[in-house]
Amino acid sequence: MTRPEIEVRGLHKSFGDNEVLRGIDLEIGQGEVVCVIGPSGSGKSTLLRCVNLLEEPTEGQVFVGGTEVTDPDVDIDAVRRRIGMVFQQFNLFPHLDVTGNLTLPQRRVLGRDRATAARIAAENLARVGLAEKADAYPASLSGGQQQRVAIARALAMGPEVMLFDEPTSALDPELVGDVLAVMRRLAREGMTMMVVTHEMTFAREVADRVVFMDGGVVVEDGSPERVIGDPQHERTRHFLSRLLDPAMAEVEEETSDQAGKDEP
Numbered sequence: 001m002t003r004p005e006i007e008v009r010g011l012h013k014s015f016g017d018n019e020v021l022r023g024i025d026l027e028i029g030q031g032e033v034v035c036v037i038g039p040s041g042s043g044k045s046t047l048l049r050c051v052n053l054l055e056e057p058t059e060g061q062v063f064v065g066g067t068e069v070t071d072p073d074v075d076i077d078a079v080r081r082r083i084g085m086v087f088q089q090f091n092l093f094p095h096l097d098v099t100g101n102l103t104l105p106q107r108r109v110l111g112r113d114r115a116t117a118a119r120i121a122a123e124n125l126a127r128v129g130l131a132e133k134a135d136a137y138p139a140s141l142s143g144g145q146q147q148r149v150a151i152a153r154a155l156a157m158g159p160e161v162m163l164f165d166e167p168t169s170a171l172d173p174e175l176v177g178d179v180l181a182v183m184r185r186l187a188r189e190g191m192t193m194m195v196v197t198h199e200m201t202f203a204r205e206v207a208d209r210v211v212f213m214d215g216g217v218v219v220e221d222g223s224p225e226r227v228i229g230d231p232q233h234e235r236t237r238h239f240l241s242r243l244l245d246p247a248m249a250e251v252e253e254e255t256s257d258q259a260g261k262d263e264p
């Protein structure tokens with residue numbers, strides 16, 4: 001691996017008595033794509049949010065591009081500028097057209113002048129295949145198009161790394177493909193990406209590594225072939241069987257309930 005672009009060391013995060021992250025160690029190299037999978041509540045979003053300091057870790061360190069972002073003296077705004085984040089909900093400004101959505105943060109946060117911001121907005125809209133929607137308002141776009149605008153908005157800030165938190169989970173199935181295609185292209189262009197997703201086909205095809213989390217720890221970390229294709233831990237197998245075939249998992253559960261009842 002080249003020098004880690006993202007490095008997480010001994011990361012813990014508690015909300016009150018609830019310890020959500022229980023010691024996470026993770027390195028993501030420059031240009032690497034890491035998909036994070038795991039059951040609901042396992043701490044995937046909290047991990048992403050700790051990487052860009054939307055949450056303050058209780059313990060441990062996070063480095064991005066060699067800078068310790070958990071250093072109390074760090075310039076948080078400078079750190080956040082280097083990290084693009086895309087959420088399940090697109091969070092576009094409804095009262096601004098697409099160009100406005102892309103230029104506002106560039107002008108406010110980076111101090112770019114109107115013309116430069118507009119040029120960079122146009123470049124990034126083209127990158128996500130939405131050049132023709134520059135003047136559209138979010139309400140007139142499909143969910144998939146809105147999510148691609150949100151990706152373009154993040155890219156327009158020139159981030160070194162991109163974090164995605166279930167970017168396709170809120171979309172109708174027929175709109176998922178366009179968003180994944182944009183992410184696939186970004187990966188090919190060499191963007192460092194950390195992607196929380198349930199899209200196993202995407203993870204298999206695009207990820208360099210898959211990280212399986214459960215109960216606030218990393219249970220498995222390896223190539224997609226290994227973690228998805230040949231999981232070493234029962235917890236991973238159980239999660240994957242549920243995901244790939246929910247009906248089967250229910251049968252399994254009933255059988256194991258039954259087995260439980262037979263025990264003394």
Ligand SMILES: Nc1ncnc2c1ncn2[C@@H]1O[C@H](COP(=O)(O)OP(=O)(O)OP(=O)(O)O)[C@@H](O)[C@H]1O
Pocket residue numbers: 015018020038039040041042043044045046047
């Ligand atoms: N701001 C918060 N305050 C209190 N508890 C929180 C907060 N954010 C998350 N939690 C708790 O932390 C745990 C992990 O949440 P997190 O959102 O990281 O899980 P997740 O793996 O992303 O789940 P999902 O797949 O449902 O998105 C949950 O028990 C959640 O209730």
Ligand SMILES: [Mg+2]
Pocket residue numbers: 044045046165
């Ligand atoms: Mg989540």
